[in-house]
Amino acid sequence: MTAERLVVIGGDAAGMSAASQARRLKGPDELSITAFERGHFTSYSACGIPYWVGGDVAERDDLIARTPEEHRARSIDLRMRTEVTEIDVAGQRVRSLDRDSGETSWTGFDKLVIATGARPVRPALPGMDAAGVHGVQTLDDGQALLDSLNRTEGSEGRRAVVVGAGYIGVEVAEAMLKRGFDVTVLNRGEQPMATLDPDMGRLVHDAMDGLGITTVNRAAVTAIRTGQDGRVAAVETAGASYPADVVVLGIGVEPETTLARAVGLPVGPHGGLLTDLSMRVVGHDNIWAGGDCVEVLDLVAGRTRHIALGTHANKHGQIIGSNVAGGYGTFPGVVGTAVSKVCDLEIARTGLREKDARAVGLRFVTATIESTGRAGYYPGAQSMTVKMLAEYRTGRLLGVQIVGRDGAAKRVDVAAVALTAGMTVEQMTSLDLGYAPPFSPVWDPVLVAARKTVTALRKAGTA
The missing domain is CATH 3.50.50.60 (FAD/NAD(P)-binding domain)
Incomplete structure (x- = not known):
């Protein structure tokens, strides 16, 4: 029996997650896997680069999850410094360029995964290409x-x-x-x-x-x-x-869909490839796409959006790998959760901002509270600010933003779960969250914000 041929374009999070998952499910006698990566590295954390530059991460290789040699040891034909320059959809093949030798060649596929990532926005201004x-x-x-x-x-x-x-x-x-x-x-x-x-x-x-x-x-x-x-x-x-x-x-970045656009694959309003729940490119049975080159459904707004995050890319890859190998998986969408920091200040958001809610025609109320990450009397307690949006009348949670210190950012995960579950802010006030003075006040800041938002909704309803 001739093995099916899987070709993966892109050797980072989505692409190599897809290749690795497909290999777990099917051996090389059933599925041959060829992956192309135009750069020098594969399967690394781009999100960790600022922390490497700043010295928090000691070595560049600490950011690499799996080397090319490790992928090849699992019977994945990973071709580094090799850029795919053309997709022939009808002929089921891709043209690639070896960036070191300059040689080009065609590789056939039965199934194709596009994981070309995103490209940084670089304005065409004088001096942008200068050294430094x-x-x-x-x-x-x-x-x-x-x-x-x-x-x-x-x-x-x-x-x-x-x-x-x-x-x-x-x-x-x-x-x-x-x-x-x-x-x-x-x-x-x-x-x-x-x-x-x-x-x-x-x-x-x-x-x-x-x-x-x-x-x-x-x-x-x-x-x-x-x-x-x-x-x-x-x-x-x-x-x-x-x-x-x-x-x-x-x-910022924008989806890298140059190859896909050239052959007429569908893209959305934000420039990313459009897929179904299985991450299959809309209208193409044998082509999948994932990672920073796709648009995903915003579960709160009900529209597609482009979010470039490694968490999503790895999930996409797992789902794609399962599906191309004969299994089944779906990616229902996102609620827009993200965290960051600058020194000891933590920044988090999930769901919709005010302008996002207005853009999709939602009426809403907001509430903002200040609290602490621990019981106020416990040593080291520091303040945080929580802002919450809820839909007018229904009370459905629409979004949460948190700025503070001392573990503020990860509290947004409670709100992310509530958004995914479609909870109202009143339902949130009864959540059974963990409490002890070193970890939280009796009323967690997210629950304090939910209570205040409920009050705002009641006032709005009687105004």
Whole structure:
């Protein structure tokens, strides 16, 4: 019997999770697996790069979950530094380019997995390609940034400018601060962390200022100015110039769907591939896609959205691998949970922001509370702010945002479960959460926010 041929494009979280799961379920006599990765590394944590750069993670290899040799030992034909340049859907084959030798070849498939990830947003502005301007998307990017930082080691008054104040921006700002740089963050938005409402983003801004990070809002970059040596010298905005020895871009990412678009595979409003619940590309029985190149269903808003997170990518890969190997699995969607930190300040959100709720036509009420992560009398208790959104009339939980210290961020998981279950805020007030003074007040901050939101709903209902 001839083995089925599985081809995987992309050798990181989704792609290699799919390949590994398929191999667990089917041996090489039943299923041959060929995977293509254009970079130098596979199966690594891109989310860990800021912590490696900042010194929290000692070695680059600590971020690598499985090496190419380990994948190959499981009968996966993993071809590194090999980029797929064309998909022939009708002919069931892909063309690849060996980036070292320059040779091209065709590989046939019976089943195809597209896991091409996301590409960083890099505006077409003067100086963006100058030496000393860095992204943090891949391990190669992280190494280049470290090399640039080490180049200035020992110099006084080193200055770093971070462009963008989302998750990557604030995490890199922390890394630069730990490396001894004077750090300026340039943010186009009203407040840092646009994934939060502006009132919660203001808390992040104040905390960053308190840490010595200068945050400039409503600052659109117009150019990167270079010195006589061709290296970055300053970042220009419409109203000011910010000297820089190194610039890090944290502007965000967008789905990498160039190959898929070229052959007419369906993409959604955010540019990601569209799949069904089994992660099969809509309209194509033998093509699956997962990870940062797809759009997923937002279970709260009822619309698709693009969320680039390793947690989702690994789940997609597990589901795809099961399905291509003859099993069955589904990915129902997400509620939009994410956490981050800048030094000791923890930042978390799940569900909808105010503008998200308005965009899908939902009427809602909000409540914001301040509490502590432990009993107020217990040593080390620190404050946190919790904001909650609930649907008007029904009381259905719509979203939660948390900014604080001392274990604040992971409290958002309670809200994520409540959102997934479709709970109301009144139902949440009766949740049986763990309590002891070292871990929580008698009323956990999330439950305090739920109680206050119930009160807001009652007032709104009688207004």
